[in-house]
Amino acid sequence: MFAHLTSLRFTLLLVLALQVTVVPTAAAVENTGNDTLPQSKVIQFFDTYCVSCHDGAGAEAGLDLSSFDSGDQLAAEIDKWNRIADRIADQQMPPIDSEIPTLEMRTATVQWIRDTIHAAVCDDGIAPGGPMLRRLNRTEYANTVRDLLGIQFNAGHELPEDGAGGEGFDNAAETLFISPIHAEKYLDAARTALTHAMSDPKDRKSILVSVPTPDTSPQAAAQKVLSKFLPRAFRRPASDEEVEQYLQLFRQVYEEDQSYDSAITFALEAAMVSPKFLFLWEQPHTETTPIPLTHYEMASRLSYFLWASMPDAELMQLAAEEKLHDEAVLTQQVARMVQSRIDDRGHRRDAKVREFASSFVEQWLGTRALGREFKPDQSVVGKLNSELQGGMKYEPVFFMEDLLAENLSLLNWIDADFTYANSSLARHYGIEGTFREQPRRVDLPENSHRGGVLGMSAVLAVSSFSHRTSPVLRGKWIMETLLGSAPPPPPPNVPTLEENAAEGSEKRTLRERLELHRADAACASCHAVMDPLGFGLENYDVLGRWRTEEQGMPIDSTGTLPDGTTFEGVAGLKQQLMQRKDAFIRHLTSKMLGYALARQLTNEDQCVVDAISQKLAEDEYRAQTLVLEIVKSLPFQYKRGQTPPLNQEMNDGQ
Template sequence: MCTRIGILLAATAIWIASWTPSHADSTAQPQAMTAPAAVEFLRDYCVDCHDGEGGEAGLDLGSLEKAEQIPLAIQKWNRVADRIADQQMPPIDSDAPSLDQRNAMVDWIRGTIHTAVCDDGVTPGGPMLRRLNRTEYANTVRDLLGIQLNAGHGLPSDGAGGEGFDNAAETLFISPIHAEKYLDAARAALTHAMSDPSDRKSILVSTPSANTSPRDAAEKVIAKFLPRAFRRPVSEQERGQYVDLFEQVYVEDPSFDLAIKFTLEAAMVSPKFLFLWEQPHDEPEPILVSDHELASRLSYFLWASMPDEELMRLADQGKLRDETVLADQIKRMLRSRMDDRGHRRNAKVRAFARSFVEQWLGTRALGREFQPNEAVVGKLNSELLGGMKYEPVFFMEDLLAENRSLLNWIDSDFTYANTSLARHYGVDGTFREQPKYIELPADSHRGGVLGMGAVLAVSSYSHRTSPVLRGKWIMETLLGTAPPPPPPDVPDLEEVVAEDGEKLSLRQRLERHRADPTCASCHSVMDPLGFGLENYDVLGRWRTEVDGMEIDVSGTLPDGTTFAGVAGLKDQLMQRKDAFIRHFTRKMLGYALARQLTNEDQCVVEAISEKVVEDDYRAQTLVLEIVKSVPFQYKSGQEFPSNQDHNDGK
């Protein structure tokens, strides 16, 4: 039992250390470890168990003599660093280094790996080959046909992969049900488009007449439709295949509408439409993606949809890669007009903001997996639900369009609210059903993500708040430092009363809960963070007491730092703002590349983060630097570096 408790305590040490200000922010910096000191560390604390071919777990650490050996086995040394960091090595019952020694060793291993990987340059991923996810499919059909119909409504939902997003290539496979659903969706979408005179005219750019044969008309329709549907120039052979298909159908039933609709349906169930596909190449060296491939990468990153006419025109002209042109296009694509009522108008930017934000913050679960207990919190009407869900989406859209600082996520003097949400927050003013921009007073309890109702709801239980869940959410979502999993037999937080029969507060119950050493290791970190948010109830309403008891919102962090309430918690996050930016950059890069990031991608994350910090944390700088990066602009060949450890991932 003691050994298990010790391991649990040790497993959270590096996680706890993440709430100690980084060396870069500290005036007292520990001495950096040298290679000879690292070798001595291993000999003092590791080689008794891990030496030679017979080392425990097949691990030989006694042979390390110089830093140059580390990059030859990156995967192994990443594991070693992880074990030292979470105090699984050395074992609890053996001589152990100090926390400073332990951190210095971990920093040395990871720094050596980082230098080795990054100094060799970054190897991009392979040519993109992935299915459009349900959101991208719906948006693409909308923009291709000019219709306001959610064509992806009947498709199966997509699971998350990569860095936690549903556009990750590894999860976007095709199943038999997809094939059937895609055909149904294409038929419904084209029927809808053909029934609208304006949409019909934009699709059927030619029809049979006295001087135009059905084949000639079909050729003109197909010649315009296919490059837009396939998002690239189309060869004469490809066009000919669809013209031949049109003629086959037309011979059986001489109806131009029927034959051309069938032909366009065929194009919309083609892998060339359903997949983002890039031309592979056989050389070992990475090459730039083509201009049209870049246009698609850009549009599916920022719009979750197909390139528009301007992007296609620039790609046709070979101008899109010009840095000035690219920067101008990013500004154009992120532009979101705010009308005189404070409402934003850009459906494409909102689609990106919603897709990214709801998955990053977890607010997609609100009203779906997370349903508040009405007996406890009251009925959640649809307007309030919509206002809560769209607040962070409109907030993100605003940051992008206005090129604001990304630190507004930690604290801001504005937000977006509709009538119900404003009433929910106690904000005065004239509102409507659609959220609008509002400036917050200096003493507001809102501002930043920690004051948003949707976030506060999905980080709670359905019937009560949870400092544990909220603290865990802060660590994982804002800083990227997930806590270790709880032991399998962790006891539930039961209703506890004092010896005199008095009911205890949630905080007092949690304090008793973590009196058990098994629980204390994790709760000593998570609980203080969550306590800082206890003034918010399950739906994010402000409160000062629960069941007649005043709420204690003070918190003490593992390094001894104390704070009080959400304002103090924001101050603590601001002291760790660069860690937040690195994690936010990682999430957005993973979303942009639509895949799991590798060790080499982490070099890109670091470089982009530095650029963002230098430019006062501006949102558009982050987007531009991602688009300019090697993984976004290049694709690898068919051969890969001999040292596969460089692409181990984690």
């Protein structure tokens, strides 16, 4: 009976909770002005290199640039001009069969566009987003239940998978809706987790801090339990009215069966299906100017950003002392929260930040797909056992954890002299030494084929087809994932690579078949950028093993970019990416800011990205600097006013 009533009541509460309005966030910083290039030179650039293809009604891709004569036009079409800047920067514009500008002119024009957009968007100052309202995602729910109850049990195992949104992450508010199946699953999960906790004497004692005795009534004991449990579950102080509300549930059950355990477990279960537990919720306000988050709201933003779980006792104490807007305190807390202990064998231990490293890195790099959406054709590429797959998936996760814990340069993602490998992955890479199933840090010799993200097998696998490598997919992956510049979709009715390959009977390498494929003029402009990047990785097979031949023929891993720049293999490709380190850092900053804010970034947010990117350049691109600058940013610490929702207090019974 009670389970049925709780389920119905919970569903109604969720409907009420979802009436709170979430307003998109914006952010800005002061602009320093645009003095990179005279406007007349930019207009001349477009007249010389662009208008011949982008003129009038018949303009290529429907992009008419013939009327461009002022930077004022950019403010009205920011998204379009951001795409134009990306295309010019990535040498997609102008096309390779046209007159090509110098690298200096190309770079200066891109900078002028970005500076002009920055001035248009950022000069009005900073405008943070509205207060947060979102459901805990599957991972966050499991971690929060684990830390709340002190159990090693995955309570989120039976919950539905969460889709990605925002900047490509599964913590984005717009994707974390509630369905009827969630209500029942949460009830089942709470009941199962509490049963698990109560079966262990140590866990039980930590939750039931008081039990009935001759001197303590059942109600008094329950009040002590709830007074400790509810503030931790709700991640803020619980009011006397809230404690009384759950105490009333305890009394209802206790009056029926006289069982303290049944009654207190029911009250705890009710708290764990409350929107106050299941949602990250920040108090709305109606002020005309932004106000800081409360200190308890800051504690939750910090913990769910870096731990994907609830605040610990130290964060809660700092919130109670109202210290979580103090810059020195935030600096100390970020350093504490990203730490992980490394033992004398090179294994990292006891790291709560691994939850962030895993969630962020796997979704940013796309390596979560390994073993899920991407499954290699083992009849072609060989055996992929579970230990090797685990080593592949955890290599970039432990790598990120190392960068954060040791406060190393983020440019290590481009090239590094170390990596993480377990025994199977070490054999896969040909690395000598003593390894176990858990990955450990290993220093790489000079001229190693590894080091940095481009040599990581998980990345090389998910950017391939299941049966063969793909310079196109790998080049596209580099553009999108590392540089933040997605190529346009392919035109319709373009023949596949296999169809082109069938035209010739002689044996051809993959490179030769791709050259036939991009002979189609409709394909040439994009492939001229993507393919050379991917060719630089052709010495790696589908699973990332090093090779020098394909079908008995030597592999040609050279790449020639549209401006004529030539590079050799992965080493040369790393040098090319290092020359574009600012684009890489800016994109990584955008991704992490979007993850931290749990939403899609706006044009205004790019002002904050610019400021953080500049700060990183001044501080040797250190990993903790990126995290700290995000935490210190106004979008992270403030919320803007909005029309008050119908349920200001989100009280369960009101």
